[in-house]
Amino acid sequence: MPLSIVILAAGQGTRMKSELPKVLQPLAGRPILEHVIDSSEILGADQIYVVFGFGGEQVKNALGHRDVNWVLQEEQLGTGHALMQAIPDIPDDHTLLVLYGDVPLVNPDTLQCLLVPAYGRCLALLSVEQEDPTGYGRVVRDGAGNVLQIVEEKDANEAELAIAEVNTGLLAASAGLLRQWLEELDNNNAQGEYYLTDVVASAVRDGVPVEGVKAAYPDEVLGVNDKLQLAQVEAAFRMQQARSLMENGVTIADPARLDVRGTVSHGRDVFIDVNVVLEGRIELGDGVHIGPNVCVSDSRIGARTRILPNSVIDQAEIGPQCTIGPFARIRPETRLEDHVKIGNFVEIKKSDVAAGSKVNHLTYVGDATIGRNVNVGAGTITCNYDGANKHRTEIEDGAFIGSGVQLVAPVKIGPNATIGAGSTITRHAPGEALTLARSTQVVIEGWQRPQKKTDPSSGSQAESSGKTGDKKKKSKVRTSR
Numbered sequence: 001m002p003l004s005i006v007i008l009a010a011g012q013g014t015r016m017k018s019e020l021p022k023v024l025q026p027l028a029g030r031p032i033l034e035h036v037i038d039s040s041e042i043l044g045a046d047q048i049y050v051v052f053g054f055g056g057e058q059v060k061n062a063l064g065h066r067d068v069n070w071v072l073q074e075e076q077l078g079t080g081h082a083l084m085q086a087i088p089d090i091p092d093d094h095t096l097l098v099l100y101g102d103v104p105l106v107n108p109d110t111l112q113c114l115l116v117p118a119y120g121r122c123l124a125l126l127s128v129e130q131e132d133p134t135g136y137g138r139v140v141r142d143g144a145g146n147v148l149q150i151v152e153e154k155d156a157n158e159a160e161l162a163i164a165e166v167n168t169g170l171l172a173a174s175a176g177l178l179r180q181w182l183e184e185l186d187n188n189n190a191q192g193e194y195y196l197t198d199v200v201a202s203a204v205r206d207g208v209p210v211e212g213v214k215a216a217y218p219d220e221v222l223g224v225n226d227k228l229q230l231a232q233v234e235a236a237f238r239m240q241q242a243r244s245l246m247e248n249g250v251t252i253a254d255p256a257r258l259d260v261r262g263t264v265s266h267g268r269d270v271f272i273d274v275n276v277v278l279e280g281r282i283e284l285g286d287g288v289h290i291g292p293n294v295c296v297s298d299s300r301i302g303a304r305t306r307i308l309p310n311s312v313i314d315q316a317e318i319g320p321q322c323t324i325g326p327f328a329r330i331r332p333e334t335r336l337e338d339h340v341k342i343g344n345f346v347e348i349k350k351s352d353v354a355a356g357s358k359v360n361h362l363t364y365v366g367d368a369t370i371g372r373n374v375n376v377g378a379g380t381i382t383c384n385y386d387g388a389n390k391h392r393t394e395i396e397d398g399a400f401i402g403s404g405v406q407l408v409a410p411v412k413i414g415p416n417a418t419i420g421a422g423s424t425i426t427r428h429a430p431g432e433a434l435t436l437a438r439s440t441q442v443v444i445e446g447w448q449r450p451q452k453k454t455d456p457s458s459g460s461q462a463e464s465s466g467k468t469g470d471k472k473k474k475s476k477v478r479t480s481r
Contacts, residue, residue, distance in 0.1 A: 001093075001094075001095050001119050002046045002091070002093060002094045002095070003043065003044065003045045003046055003094060003095050003096075003097065003115070004045060004046060004047045004048075004049065004090045004091075004094045004095070004096050004097070004175065005040045005043065005045040005047070005048045005049070005096075005097045005098075005099060006049045006050075006051060006083060006086045006087075006090075006096065006097070006098050006099070007033070007036050007037065007040065007048065007049065007050045007051065007068075007099045007100065007101050008051050008079060008082045008083065008098065008099070008100050008101060009023045009033050009036075009050050009051060009052050009053075009059065009100070009101025009102070010051050010052050010053030010054060010073040010076055010082055011023075011053070011054065011076065011101075011102065012053070012054035012055075012076070013025075013054070013102070013225065015225050015226040016225075016226060016227060016230075017226075017227075020055070020058070021054055021055030021058055021059055022054075022101075022102055022224065022225070023052075023059060023101040023102060024055070024058060024059060024062050025224065025230055027104055027224075027230070027233060027234060027237060028234065028237055028238075028241075028259065028260070028261040028262075029261040029262075029279060030261070031062055031063065032101065032102060032104045032224055032230075032233075033050070033059070033063060033101040033102075033104075034063060034066070035104035035105070036099055036100070036101055036103070036104050036106075037050070037063070037066050037068060039099070039106060039107075039108050039111065040097075040099065041067075042108040043097070043108055043111055043112065043115070045097075046094070047069060047089075047090070047094075048067070048068045048069065049068065049069045049070075049071050049086040049089070049090075050063075050068045050069070050070055050071065050101070051071045051072075051073050051082045051083070051085055051086050052070060052071070052072060052073070053072065053073040053074070053076055053082075054076070056072060069086075069089070071085050071086045071089075072085070073085045077187070077193055077194055078187065078191070078193030078194040078195055078196070079169065079193075079194070079195060079196035079197070080182060080185045080193075080194035080195055080196040080198065080199070081193070081194040082196075083098060083178070083182060083196055084182050084194070087175065087178065087179050087182060090175045091175060092174070092175050092176030092179065093174075093175070093176070094174075094175045095115065095118050095119055095172060095173070095174060095175070096172065096173060096174070096175040096178055097111065097114070097115060097118070097170075097171075097172040098169070098170060098171050098172070098196065099111075099170055100169055100170065100223065102223050102224045102225065103168065103169070103170070103221060103222070103223045103224075104224070104233065104237075105219060105220050105221070105222060105233060105236060105237060105240060106126075106170065106215070106220050106221060107216070107217075107220055107240075110126070110213075110215055110216060110220060111170075113213050114126050114170065114171075114172050114213045115172050117172075117209070117211035117213070118172035118173050118174070121174060121208070121209075122173070122208065122209040122210065122211045123171065123172075123173040123177070123199065123200065123203040123208055123209070123210045123211070124171060124172045124173065124210075124211045124212075124213055125139075125147070125150070125167060125168075125170070125171040125172075125200065125210065125211070125212055125213070126167075126168045126169075126170040126171065126213050126214075126215055126221065127139045127165050127166060127167055127168060127212045127213070127214055127215070128165070128166060128168055128214060128215045128218050128220075128221050129164050129165055129166075129214065129218070130164055130165075130166050130218060131164070133161075133163065133164055133165075133166045134153070135153060136153065136166035136167060137150045137151060137152045137153060137166060137167040137169075137197055138150070138151050138153070138156055138160050138161070138163040138165065138166060138167070139163065139165040139166060139167055139212060140160060140163065141165075141212070146209075146210065147200060147204075147210040147211070147212045148200075148201070148204055148210075149197075149200050149201040149204065150167045150195075150197035150198075150200050152189065152190075152191070152195060152197065154189075154190040154191065155189055155190055165212075165214075167197060168215065168221040169196070169197070170221070171196070171199075173199075173203075173208075177203070177206075177208060178199065180202075181198075181199040181202040181203065182199065184202055185198055185199075217240075219236035219239070219240065222236055235256075238255070238256065238258060238259055238260070239255055239256070241258070241260035241264075242255035242256075242258050242260070243255070245258075245260070245264065245266070245272075248266070249266075249268055249269070249270070250266055250270045250271075250272060251269075251270065251271045251272070252272050253271075253272065253273045253274050253292075254274045257274040257275050257276075258272060258274075258276055258278075259276070259277045259278070260278050261277065261278065261279040261280070262278060262279050262280040262281055262282060262298075263280075263281055263282070264278055264282045264283075264284065265282070265283050265284070266283070266284040266285075266288070267284065267285045267286035267287070267288070267303065268286050268287070269286060269287045270284050270286075270287070270288045270289075270290075271288070271289045271290065272290045273290060273291050273292040273294075273309075274292045274293075275292050275293045275294075276290055276292070276293070276294050276295070276296075277294075277295040277296070278296050278297075279295070279296070279297040279298065280297050280298035281298055282296055282297075282298070282299060282300075282301075283299075283300040283301065284301050285301060285302045285303035285304070285305070285320060286303040286304065287303055287304040288301050288302075288303065288304070288305055288306075288307075289304075289305075289306045289307070290307045291306070291307055291308045291309040291310075291311070291325070291326070292309045292310075293309050293310045294307050294309065294310070294311050294312070294313075294325075295311075295312045295313070295314075296312075296313045296314075297313070297314045297315060298314070298315045299313045299314065299315060299316045299317070299318065299330075300316075300317045300318065301313070301318045302318055302319040302320035302321070302322065302338065303320040303321070304320055304321045305318055305319070305320060305321060305322040305323070305324070306322075306323050306324070307324045307325060308323065308324060308325030308326040308328075309325060309326045309327075310325065310326050310327045311324050311325035311326060311327065311328045311329070311330070312328075312329045312330065313330040314330065314331055314332055315331075315332035315333065315334075316330045316331070316332065316333075316334040316335070316336070316348075317334070317335045317336070318330070318336050318340075319335075319336050319337045319338040319339075319340065319355070320338045320339075321338055321339050322336050322338065322339065322340045322341065322342070323340075323341045323342070323343075324342045325342070325343070325344065326344050327344045327345050328342045328343065328344065328345070328346050328347070328348075329346075329347045329348070330342065330348050331347065331348065331349035331350065332349070332350065333349075333350040333351075334348045334349065334350060334351050334352075334353075335351075335352045335353070336348075336353045337352075337353065337354050337355040337372075338355045338356075339355055339356050340353050340354075340355065340356070340357055340358070341357075341358040341359070341360065342359050342360075343358075343359065343360035343361050344360075344361060344362070345361065345362045345363075346359050346360070346361065346362070346363045346364075346365070347363075347364045347365070347366075348365045348366075349364075349365070349366040349367070350366060350367050351365050351366065351367065351368040351369065351370065352368075352369045352370065353365075353370045353374075354370060354371050354372040354374075354397070355372050355373075356372050356373040357370050357371070357372065357373060357374040357375070357376070358374070358375050358376065359376040359380075360375075360376070360377075360378065361377075361378035361379070362378050362379050363376055363377075363378065363379065363380045363381070364380075364381045364382065365380075365382050365393075366382050366384040366385075366390075367382065367384040367390050367391065367392045367393065367409065368382050368384070368392060368393040368394070368395065368409075369392065369393070369394045369395070370395045371395060371396045371397035371398070371399065371415070372397045372398070373397060373398050374395050374396075374397070374398065374399045374400075374401070375399075375400050375401065376395075376401045377400075377401050377402045377403035377404070377405065377421065378403045378404070379403050379404040379405075380401050380403070380404070380405045380406075380407070381405075381406050381407070382407045382409060383406055383407060383408045383409060384409045391409035391410040392409055392410055393407050393409045393410070393411055393412075393413075394411075394412040394413065395407075395412075395413040396412070396413060396414055396415040396416075396417070396431065397415050397416070398415050398416040399413045399414070399415065399416065399417045399418070399419070399431075400417070400418045400419070401413070401419045402418070402419050402420050402421030402422070402423065403421045403422070404421055404422045405419050405420075405421065405422070405423050405424075405425065406423070406424040406425065407419075407425050408424065408425060408426045411425055411426065411427065411428060411429075412428045412429070413425070413428075413429045414428070414429060414430045414431025414432070414433075415431040415432070416431050416432050417429050417430065417431050417432065417433060417434075417435060418433070418434045418435070419434075419435050419436075420434060420435065420436040420437075420438070422438055423435065423436055423437040423438060424437050425437055444476070445476040446476055
């Protein structure tokens with residue numbers, strides 16, 4: 001049966017106290033509304049409509065790349081009025097699912113359960129049991145458990161306020177039936193608004209079965225109206241993502257301290273320590289071990305690779321059985337083959353490092369190609385930028401780069417070459433040879449470091465020019481090669 005989804009997202013969200021519209025507030029690094037659009041696409045809807053209002057241009061500009069139909073609600077006159085703006089474009093034979101742009105955590109499996117009775121010509125609504133139902137419309141049932149109506153809290157009597165089952169606002173039914181019931185709505189209520197929930201009473205009157213489907217987890221239907229609720233939804237989202245990973249075999253040291261801001265595919269026996277952030281599309285191979293305080297974005301990590309604490313990996317491909325960190329930064333367009341070691345305080349950018357090579361300490365490698373079994377010493381820099389253009393450094397298989405070396409690109413280091421520590425290499429270095437590029441060492445004997453002179457009147461020290469008395473001590477210069 002054809003499916004159309006309408007996402008109601010026109011609210012101003014004044015309690016956010018923000019210039020940013022409520023549905024654009026960030027949840028796991030992306031707008032709240034985008035999470036709802038994602039769920040809609042998973043359901044395979046034929047058409048998705050977003051009813052927008054406050055901050056409309058901001059909303060459209062932020063999410064204009066998504067394949068949705070934008071529908072303007074110029075006046076915010078309630079949820080029923082919002083749906084009225086979109087329904088003229090929806091054929092009667094479609095099943096229509098109504099979602100909310102500020103309720104981002106509903107599991108697509110739950111929505112599928114909601115659609116089943118709607119496909120059977122019922123009005124299906126999603127409800128949940130709340131320990132504290134304050135602020136929600138109550139689901140009123142008869143003695144047989146059939147849903148009779150939804151009563152908004154401001155219109156509820158004492159007995160209705162005691163009901164723990166509340167309406168989430170999400171519902172599904174035939175578009176033709178909803179069109180008929182929307183035409184009958186009035187705003188004779190405490191808010192002076194057209195309530196979408198009033199269609200429940202219309203369905204009961206017309207003999208259309210009303211099926212209440214309860215959400216599996218109360219966190220699924222949390223709405224966002226202020227920054228406190230946004231933080232609660234963020235925490236619930238973290239737990240939701242962690243629960244899914246653990247159910248599929250990932251070991252997580254502390255689920256409350258894992259942030260998943262994208263999608264994660266993984267193999268077996270993956271371990272994730274505390275305070276890890278995973279952004280974008282992440283692939284983790286079998287046996288990957290991620291240490292604490294690590295951030296990985298849009299990257300692929302090969303099997304049995306270990307990422308040590310406080311490392312950052314961004315848009316990179318890491319091969320199997322590598323070691324990264326601690327305190328390493330792997331920047332975009334970096335590819336590491338198997339058994340590569342990147343050590344502490346090393347930064348790699350837009351470079352290819354072949355199998356078995358090591359870049360262990362305090363080093364910057366940018367725009368470089370490093371062959372197999374290369375050793376890059378501590379403090380080495382590839383000088384890849386001349387102020388206008390980037391240039392590449394090539395280091396062939398088996399080369400040994402000593403500590404404190406500057407490789408001024410474009411430059412090529414031949415196979416099995418050795419570069420002496422402290423060298424500045426500006427021309428190609430041949431393979432199978434030692435290349436040195438050092439300036440002459442100079443020793444100035446008798447030289448004394450400038451000292452501070454005591455001011456007798458104040459007891460403080462004054463700057464001295466380096467003289468130690470009236471007589472100037474003669475210095476002797478000696479060179480060493």
